[in-house]
Amino acid sequence: MKSNEVFSGLHDIGELAKKMIQMKYHITYDLVYLLVELALVLPVATATVKRSFSVMKFIKTDLRNNIGDNFLTNALAFYVEKDIFASVENEEILQRFQAMGPRRCQLPATGKKK
Template sequence: MNRILFKKNVGWDSLKEKVEAFCIKHSIPLPNYDEPYANLGRSRRKVVDYTTLHHYRVNVFYKIVDWQLQELNDHFNEVTSDLLNGVACLNPIDTYSSFDIQKILVMAKLYPDDFDEFNMRVLENQLVNYIIDVLKFALLLPIATASVQRAFSAMKYIKNDLQNRMVDEFLDGCMVPYVEKRVFKNISNECIIETFQGKKHR
């Protein structure tokens, strides 16, 4: 219930901002939300006990949302709702913020031929590991993408028309110091010379 109310509030705030922007753009006077609501269809002498903000948010916006939810509930039975809720949990938007293992398990129970009691326990463990791995991947992907872009950028300078026949091993040896300049900047020439001198002769 709290989650539904939170989504309503988010929807109300965005709608209110759009309406206010529209009114300002077309020079339409904005109502004073703190004033008592005046119903034009009733006597002006009758004072209401709620504000204009309460009227538009609760009596209009919330009521329409509730009607829409009721319409959806009337069109979809419990099984269909469980299926839709389970599928919605796999939405990757906002780093899988809608991911809910219990709802996915409820969806899996709709397919008893594929998920017996043992497979349900296996699925639950897999889902726990899945969301952990996905979140780790989401955190690492921007870094990995940036590293790949730097590597391709470096390749254009190192393997040019004059040096296009170098073997992969030599190319790797050239690209790593070029890409990781900050690391190799702290390594002295003497240290590099000593390292190569310490290697066995080929």
């Protein structure tokens, strides 16, 4: 690739990946392209893992140290995606929970109407 002038003006690895696809070199040099792809994805994946462990520190305290995997996964999902869950109205959650099956009593309405 050093001898090819098309690749001489590239400034970062993202441009290299785009140029390889344009020139169809991602088919010819598939292992090289996989390494370039890995180099592009690795920082994002590492940040996601670090964020998950940081969140786990808040969820899994000494008092809740023996919680099961299913509960921990659900709690982490709620904590990480709290912006999405903040947009869901409490009334919708209560209605869905009540509709899941018979309850000993009806849950009270929150009083907020849309």
